Amino acid sequence: MSAPHGRAASPFRQPKAVWAVAFACVISFMGIGLVDPILPALAESLHASPSQVSLLFSSYLIVTAVAMLIVGWFSSRFGAKRTLVVGLAIIVIFSALAGASGSIAGIVGFRAGWGLGNALFIATSLAVIVASASGGFGGAIILYETALGLGIAVGPLLGGELGAISWRGPFFGVAVLMAVALVATLALVPPLPKPARRTSPLAPLRALRHRGLLTMGIMALLYNWGFFTMLGYAPYPMKLNAHQLGLVFTGWGLLVAAFSVFFAPRLQARFGTAPVLYANLLGLGIVMAVIAAGVGTPTVVITAVVVSGAFIGINNTLTTQAVMLVSPVERPVASSAYGFLRFIGGGLAPYVAGKLADATDLSVPFFLGAATFVLAIPVLACGHRLLREAERHPGDGEPVIPALTPVGDPAGHGVPPVIVAVGAHERAAAIVDAAARLARDTGSPLEVVHVRRAVVVEEQAADTEDADQARAAVTAHLDRLTALGIPATGQVLTSVGDHAAAGRVLARHAADVHARAVAVGRSPRGPLTQFADGSLTTALAHAAPCDVLLVDPDSAPRPLTAVTLTALREGAH
Structure with a gap:
């Protein structure tokens, strides 16, 4: 929500580990569309009927489906990076074998092995990108979505170009590109911690x-x-x-x-x-x-x-x-x-x-x-x-999503609070402190709402932080505010999907507690991303019954103007 000097952080300023996995994602998302242009050529070259060629999809997808039942257990036992590496290695091996095969039955069988590798890869790629991101996960998600779009769009184009040379071309092309991604992942992605609890198959x-x-x-x-x-x-x-x-x-x-x-x-x-x-x-x-x-x-x-x-x-x-x-x-x-x-x-x-x-x-x-x-x-x-x-x-x-979960002592009644909404980023404390000055100068308690977002992209979902981390972030804010003598309460807002949905829920909560104002920081995600998944601030401003204020920690400590104080006081219910 905030970025240094008020600027939107570039989604492309990411560690090499994120780029390595994003490259692998492009190739993985090519997987389905890559073979579509060569289906008629396969049928003709291998003297197979369309129904026989269609088994390339069936074997690949059925094995992927069954493997989805065990990938959680595998990843929780061996860790996300190892799961990713094993998946990439399997794709390299079986795509190369499919290209070298001389029969439709052989290709169908090797596509089944490819499906196993695909399941291991897609189940962990988003989580690895989120875990490897620096400077906020938002940019990494943009990169993941970009990789998805490139893979879906470029896959058929590359498949058509390579398929025009030989039906074997797309299979060997995937093997080579995934081998590059495998080496990059091994070299650049650091070891990631295993989940605290193993998942049952x-x-x-x-x-x-x-x-x-x-x-x-x-x-x-x-x-x-x-x-x-x-x-x-x-x-x-x-x-x-x-x-x-x-x-x-x-x-x-x-x-x-x-x-x-x-x-x-x-x-x-x-x-x-x-x-x-x-x-x-x-x-x-x-x-x-x-x-x-x-x-x-x-x-x-x-x-x-x-x-x-x-x-x-x-x-x-x-x-x-x-x-x-x-x-x-x-x-x-x-x-x-x-x-x-x-x-x-x-x-x-x-x-x-x-x-x-x-x-x-x-x-x-x-x-x-x-x-x-x-x-x-x-x-x-x-x-x-x-x-x-x-x-x-x-x-x-x-469970209701988006949902608000109190942290610490529940909020008291009678005095309308100032609410501050922050996320998991390096400037959250500065935004909370700026909002605390607003609350103190208007004689209001402060309510800290930490936005914990689950990212959903295609068939994958990943939490940007777990529930314990979100509660710990709120507790840290409350402890700091208590030491400063500022009365404060806390909430975790858990949201799935777009930012705008979280903004609407926060607006309803502000109405329920008769908030004087809601303070937010400047978004680092940029206008393109906010167009894609909505803006929390825009949705909040449209739906909130009170003032929505943009706080800028870089100007702190800043005296509140009479106009702002009057707006806050007149916004009380």
């Missing part, structure tokens, strides 16, 4: 007993069924060469990345998670039905596939956030349980689509995919109440 399955998580997981299974039906079979009716297919899926990937990072959070803030998902799933069903009806016209298929990228980008972001909102279990466990169901759906879809296409015609798998998108709507509706309450109101004993 059965924890993800147990977590699915929770109704909200199971509902969202089934919805994701149906969504991914339609999604991977399109990825696995759309290249055939396009009747394009590898280079041309690469360009089509690059356009698709650009829309996926843009709508995932920039537009999904803003739509969520404007309309809510569930309404956006309802409309989005319906839109995907319509697009898929258009592909099915126009399967004999390549232009129709090409246009519909590219347009689907916008819907897929929104869905990828908001589905994961929905899972984290309703889940009462730790985020890594929720991610594993959710990943298991969604990848199972993605793995089964190409296999079933192939059988249907062989028995009927190519339009039938796409009609089935459209039906699964639409069927996901009533499944999501079964969890609508849980999701709505998690976003807005406490209920039924379920």
Whole structure:
């Protein structure tokens, strides 16, 4: 929230460790789109049917799904860096073996091994980047999202270029690039501490007993069924060469990345998670039905596939956030349980689509995919109440996200407080001290609200700090203020997803306690990032019933002007 000299910190000023993992992320996110442009060439070169080639997706995704159940146990036992390194090494080995294979059965088998490495990598990459970041995690998250966008967009382009030379090119290309990433990770990423508590390999399955998580997981299974039906079979009716297919899926990937990072959070803030998902799933069903009806016209298929990228980008972001909102279990466990169901759906879809296409015609798998998108709507509706309450109101004993948790003695009643909102960064203490002067000069107690944010990117979620660290940060502020003779209380605001949601919750809390004012520091994230995931300050200023003041520690100690003091006093309720 604050940066030195009031400037926004650059997201690209990160340690080499962050860059090493971000590079690996680019290559990993290329994984699916990379093979799409070579599917027809594979079928022709290896004398295989489309249904046989589709097993490349099935073996990869089903193994990824099953592996998601154990990655939490593996990571908690061996540490995040070792898990990352093992995952990278497996990808290098099996992508090279796939490129060297001479049969479709061999490639399908080696893609299964690739799926194991992919599960180990994606389950830990976001956590490693957050843990390795310096100067605040916000910039590291921007870098991770940039890597995601580049991988999704560039993967098909690179696959098309290499595939135009040989169908083996994309496999060998991944092996070489991941080998570079493996060496960089070994050399540059420092050892990371193991979790204090080991995760049981059965924890993800147990977590699915929770109704909200199971509902969202089934919805994701149906969504991914339609999604991977399109990825696995759309290249055939396009009747394009590898280079041309690469360009089509690059356009698709650009829309996926843009709508995932920039537009999904803003739509969520404007309309809510569930309404956006309802409309989005319906839109995907319509697009898929258009592909099915126009399967004999390549232009129709090409246009519909590219347009689907916008819907897929929104869905990828908001589905994961929905899972984290309703889940009462730790985020890594929720991610594993959710990943298991969604990848199972993605793995089964190409296999079933192939059988249907062989028995009927190519339009039938796409009609089935459209039906699964639409069927996901009533499944999501079964969890609508849980999701709505998690976003807005406490209920039924379920955790509410964003949520405020008191730290230390509860706040007294009678005197309206000044609230200060800070995050986990190096200038938090200076912002709190500046707000304390405001509170002292207006005769108000101070309430310190520490914003603890869980980052959600695609199918992954990571806490930027654990609950104990957040409570310790608040306690340190309170101890310092007590020593200065300033009455203060504390809260931890736990938020999943965008900053704007946390701002709205803080505004409601300010109304509940009749706050005189809410003080915040200057955001270090810059205008581009604030456009992507919303601004806490902007949302707070729009919704708060009292003054929202921007405090600048660099000017401290600064005398409060009469205008500011009057505004504070007149803002009392």
